[in-house]
Amino acid sequence: MSTLVDMWTWIRVGTGFLVVISGGWAVVDSFTVGWAAVPAVFACLALAVWDRPRRNVITLAVAALVSTVVSVGYDGVASNRAALWWFVETVLLLVVLHLASRRATTMVEYAVIAAGAGALFATPFRLGPLMDPPAPEDELILLGLLWLAMAAMAIAVGRFLHRVRRRSELAVATARRSQRLALARDLHDFVAHDVNGMVVQAQAAQFVAASDPQQALAALARIEAAGLRALSSLDRTVVLLQEHHDRLRDAAADFADIETLVRRFTESSGSRIGLDIDPDLRSLRPAEAVTAAAHRVVVESLSNIRRHAPSAADITVRLRHRKPDLHIEVVNDLPDAEVHTRPAGGRGLLGLTEHVANLGGTIDAGPGARGWRVTAVIPL
Template identity: 40%
Template sequence: MSTPDLRQWWVRLAQAAGLVAIGLLALFDLRFSRPQSMADLVILLVRVGLAVATVPLWLPVHRLGSRRLPLAALALASTSLAVTAAILVLPGGRYVLGGGSWGLAESAGLIGVVFVVARWGAPRLAPAAAVAAGLAVATLPLRSGAESLLVIFGLLQVLAAAGAAAVGLYLRVMAAGRDRAIALVRAEQRAEFARDLHDFIAHHVTGIVVQAQGARFVAEQDPQRVITALEQIERAGAETMASMRRMVGILRNPDAPPDAPLAPLAGVTELAPLLSGFNGTANAPARLHVDGDLFGLPVEVSTSAYRVVMEGLTNTRQHAPDARTVDVAVRRTPDWLLIRVADDGASPRTAPARGHGFGLIGLTERVRALGGTITAGPGVAGGWVLDAAFPLRVAR
C-alpha cells in the first residue's frame, strides 16, 4: 500500500471512530435525560440535533481556505450558545438533564469542529469561528448548574478545544511548509530545465548556422550537398522548436509535475548519435573513446556528463573552425566518471567571463552540485581541453 493510500486509510478509520463515538455519546445523553414537559423534550431533541449537526462539518475533507466551513461553524456555535442560554433562562430548564449529561455528544462534535476550522478554514474567518465554537464548548456544562465541579468540566473542555485547535494549526503549518518545499523544488527543476534547454538549443543553432554558411559556399559547385544541409537544418530546427514549445507549455502551467519532459535528457549512452550529428555539420571529425561500462550510472551523472560533451562540441564548433580533430574520451572507474573533450584548434581562446550566459558557467554549477570538478583551458600540445570528473559513490 502506497503512502497516500495508507494516509487516506487512517483518515477514514479516524472518521469512522469519530462517528461511533458521537453515536455512543448521543445514546448516553438520551439515556440519562428525563424530560418532564414538552419544552424539556424539545430542548433535548435540539441538543441531540446539534450533536448530529456537527458531523457534516468535521467528517468531510475540506478544501484549504474554505469559507463555508467557518461560516457554518459560526452558525452552529451560535445556535449551541442560544440553547445553553435557553436552558439557563427557562423555568426548570436544567431539569431536562436530570443530573445526567449536559450534552457530551455535542461537546465532542464541537471540539471536532474547532479542529477542522483551524486546519482548513479561511484565515480571516477561522479564528472567530474557532473562538465561538470553543466558547460554546466551555459553556455546555453550565446547562447542569454553576457548581464548581461543572465549572472545572467547562475548563477541561476549553483545554480540549484549545488542544484540537493547536493540532489543526500544526497540521496546517506542516502542510504549508510541504507545499512551499514542493514549489521550491519545482522552481529549481524549471531553472535546471531552462539551462538544459539553453545547451540543447545552442548546440543545434550553432549547427544550423554552420550548415547555412557551408551551403552558401558550395551552392554553385555541389547543389546536392546544399539539399543535404537543408535537410539537416530542417531536422535540427524542428527539434529545437519542439523543445521550446514543451518548455513554454510547462512554464505556463504552474501545476505541471516537476519531472515533466522538457528537453531530451540524454545520457552518456547516447553520445554516439550526438557525435554523429556533430560530424555532419563540422569540418573536424569527432571521435569517441569509451573505457568502461557506461550503463547503470546515476541519472544525474549521466545527463550531466552528456551536457559536458555537448558544451565541449558546441564550443569547438563556435570557437575553433580550424580544428582538424575532436577527441571525446569517457572513462569509468569504480569511483569516478571522467570526461574529456579536446580539439587541436589553433585559434586563441579564453575561458568565458562569469555571468556571460548559461553555457560553461551553468555547467560548472551543475557539475559542482554533484560533487565533481570541471576545468577548461589550453591543452599542453595546443588546442582546447574540457575536463570533468564526477564522483560516483557520492552521487549514489
C-alpha cells in the same frame, strides 16, 4: 504528497467506522442519556465528510451549532454515560477546531472558529446543573474556562502549522522563481547545441555549394531539422518560464534524454560518439535536479566541441555510478596543437560550474591524455 493522501484516506475510513459505531451506540443509549450523544455523532460525522480546504468551515459550523443547541436545551439525565459522551464530543470538537484553524484565512472562518471555541466553553453547563446536587456555578465557569484553554491550544497549534505551510509555499515559490531566472540566464545552453549545428552545416553548405550542389542541399535539410529541434527546445523552455505554470520542473526527466541528445549530435555532425552509461543508472530514479544537471553537462560539453573543436572525429560520453556520486566524462580527440590554443569555456561553462556546485558537486575541464576532457561529479 501521496503519503499525506493515504493518511487522509485512512483517517476518513477510521472516522467512518466511528460514525457507524457511535451512531448505533447513540440509538441504544438514547433511552438513557437522551440527546447527550447527538453532538459527538455530529462531530465524528464532520470528520468523516471533511473535504479540504473550504468545507471545513461548514462542518465546524454545523458541529458547533448542534453542540450549542444541545447544551442549551438538554434536560436529560446527568449520568456517567452522558458524561462519557461529553468527553467524546470534546475530543472530536477539538480535532475539528484544530483542522479548521489550519486553513482559516477570512473573517468568516475566524468567526466560525470562535463559535466552535464558544461551543466547547458551553459544554460543562449541559450536565452540571442537572447533577444531584447541581454543580456550583463558579466550578462550571472554571471548567468552561479549562475547556476554552484546550480549544485555544488546538487553535494555536493549527495556526502554527498554517504559518509553517505558508512559509513552505513561499520557499517553493522562491525556488521556482530562482529556477526561472537560472533558465533565463542559461537559455543558450539548451538551444546552443542545435544552433551550433546549424552554423556548422551552413558553413559546410557554403564550402561545397559550387562543387557539389547535392551535398549543399543535404546540408540545408539538416539545417532545417536542427532549426526545428531548436524551436522545440525553445518552446519547452518558454513554457517553464511562464509565471502561471504551477508544475515547473527541470528540462531532463531521466538519463534517456542524454541518449537522445547524443543521437541528435551524431545526426547533425560528422563526429563518431560513443555513449557508455552504467546499467545501474538506468534503473535509478535520482532527483530531477541531478538528471537535469547531467543533461546540462553533456549539452555544454558537446556544444563547446562543436564551437571550438569541429574537427574532432571521436567523442566519448561516459556516465558512471560510483556510490554515492554520479561521474560524467566527455572526451574528444582534439589534436594536441588545438588543445593548447583552445579558448576557455564561456559563460555557459561558468554558469554550469556554479549550478553543479550548488548541488554539492564539482566540474573540471582541460586537456587530457588524448584530447580535451570534461569531468563532473554530482552527488546522487
